[in-house]
Amino acid sequence: MKKYIFCLLLLSLIVGCKQKESPKYTYNATQQFVDVELETWKNEFKKPPFILKISQLPNPFRPPAQVQEEKKGLQALGIKLVGIIKKRGRYYALVEDQNKVSYLVSKNENVGNVKVIDIKSDYIIVKQKIITPMGKIFYITKKVSLTKE
Numbered sequence: 001m002k003k004y005i006f007c008l009l010l011l012s013l014i015v016g017c018k019q020k021e022s023p024k025y026t027y028n029a030t031q032q033f034v035d036v037e038l039e040t041w042k043n044e045f046k047k048p049p050f051i052l053k054i055s056q057l058p059n060p061f062r063p064p065a066q067v068q069e070e071k072k073g074l075q076a077l078g079i080k081l082v083g084i085i086k087k088r089g090r091y092y093a094l095v096e097d098q099n100k101v102s103y104l105v106s107k108n109e110n111v112g113n114v115k116v117i118d119i120k121s122d123y124i125i126v127k128q129k130i131i132t133p134m135g136k137i138f139y140i141t142k143k144v145s146l147t148k149e
Contacts, residue, residue, distance in 0.1 A: 059134060079114050081124055081144045091119035122146055 082102065083094040095111055096102050105116050118125040123145045130138040 055135060078128075079111055079126070079144070081146050084119065084121065084124070084146065086121070091121070093119050093124045095124075117141065 078098050079095045081093060082096050085092045085094065085104075090106065092104055092106050093116060094102055094104055095116075097111060103111050105111060107116060107119055109116050113129045115127045115129075116124055117127050123143050125141065125143050128140045128142070130140065132138070
């Protein structure tokens with residue numbers, strides 16, 4: 001009986017320890033492997049870089065009341081047209097600022113940050129330069145008509 005067990009054990013060892021055949025891989029020269037993720041990254045690196053200009057972003061720490069005042073400031077000119085004079089074929093405008101100071105101006109003259117672009121018989125066209133707290137510059141062109149008081 002010992003002989004049979006020994007033979008069975010030896011036979012199982014021989015059969016169990018037999019070297020297994022590994023699958024054979026063949027290399028085909030026409031077949032190419034493509035790394036999709038690598039190609040995606042290569043395309044991303046070809047794109048121009050994203051540049052964030054911090055000076056163009058609004059300040060997130062300003063209170064909303066200050067933002068509203070700034071918006072009102074963009075719409076308020078600060079001058080009022082009081083009269084228009086025509087002398088020797090040229091128009092002159094009499095304008096008044098917020099402090100009730102009057103100025104006699106002709107075309108292409110400035111009153112503070114407001115430049116008179118053109119003067120007609122009943123209105124003037126002005127251009128206002130506004131600089132925001134962030135340093136951004138705006139130009140607003142408006143038509144100012146005579147006011148009746």
